[in-house]
Amino acid sequence: QLVEFWGGLVQAWGSLRLSCAASGRTLSTYNVGWFRQAPGKEREFVAAVSRSAEITYYTDSVKGRFTISRDNAKNTAYLQMKSPKPEDTAVYYCAVDGRAFWSKNYAQNPAAYEYWGRGTLVTVSS
Numbered sequence: 001q002l003v004e005f006w007g008g009l010v011q012a013w014g015s016l017r018l019s020c021a022a023s024g025r026t027l028s029t030y031n032v033g034w035f036r037q038a039p040g041k042e043r044e045f046v047a048a049v050s051r052s053a054e055i056t057y058y059t060d061s062v063k064g065r066f067t068i069s070r071d072n073a074k075n076t077a078y079l080q081m082k083s084p085k086p087e088d089t090a091v092y093y094c095a096v097d098g099r100a101f102w103s104k105n106y107a108q109n110p111a112a113y114e115y116w117g118r119g120t121l122v123t124v125s126s
Contacts, residue, residue: 001022001023001024001025001115002020002021002022002025002094002095002096002115002116002117003020003021003023003117003118004018004019004020004092004093004094004117004118004119004120005018005019005020005021005120006018006019006120007091007092007120007121007122008121008122008123009123009125010081010084010122010123010124010125011124011125012083012084012085012086012124012125012126013083014084015080015081015082015083015084016080016081016084016122017078017079017080017081018034018078018079018081018092018094018120018122019076019077019078020032020034020076020077020078020079020094020117021075021076022075022076022077022096023075025075025096025115026075027070027072027075027076027077027096028051028072028075029051029098030051030096030097030098030114031048031049031050031051031096031097031098031099031102031106031107032048032049032068032070032077032094032095032096032097033045033046033047033048033049033094033095033096033097033107033113034046034047034048034068034077034079034092034093034094034095035092035093035094035095035110036088036090036091036092036093036122037090037091037093037119038087038089038090038091041090043093043110044059045059045107045108045109045110046058046059046062046066046079046092047059047062047066047067047068047079048068048107048108049068049069049070049077050102051102053069053070053072055102056068057104057107057108059108061087062081062088065081065082065083065084066079066080066081066082067079067080067082068080077094079092079094081122084122084124085124086124086125086126087124088122088124089122089123089124090121090122091119091120091121091122092119092120092121092122093116093117093118093119094116094117095110095113095114095115095116095117096113096114096115097112097113097114098114099112
C-alpha cells in the first residue's frame with residue numbers, strides 16, 4: 001500500500017513537501033514516480049527516482065523548483081515543492097515500478113507503474 005501525505009493549501013511563494021509512505025512493501029526494490037492530475041486534465045508525469053536514488057527525472061515545468069528524493073530506511077519517498085505556481089494545483093499521486101531496467105520512457109509512462117497511492121490534493125494560491 002502507498003499513502004501520500006502533507007498535501008494542502010500553499011502560497012505561491014511558499015514550499016511544501018509531499019511524502020509517500022509504503023507499507024507491506026520494501027520501497028527500496030521499486031522505482032518511484034510522482035504524477036499529478038488537475039481538474040479536467042489527464043494525469044501527467046512530475047518526477048521519478050530510481051531504486052538507488054542515483055537517477056532522477058523531471059518534467060520540464062517543475063525543473064529547478066521540485067526535488068524528488070527517497071529514504072529507503074524509512075520506506076518513504078518525497079516531493080519537495082518550492083515556489084509552487086497556481087498551475088501546480090492538482091491531486092498528486094505516487095506510484096512504484098519494480099523493473100530493473102528503467103529509463104526515462106518508463107519513468108514518464110503511468111502504465112509502467114504497478115501500484116498507486118490514492119493521491120493528495122495540493123492547492124496553490126497566488
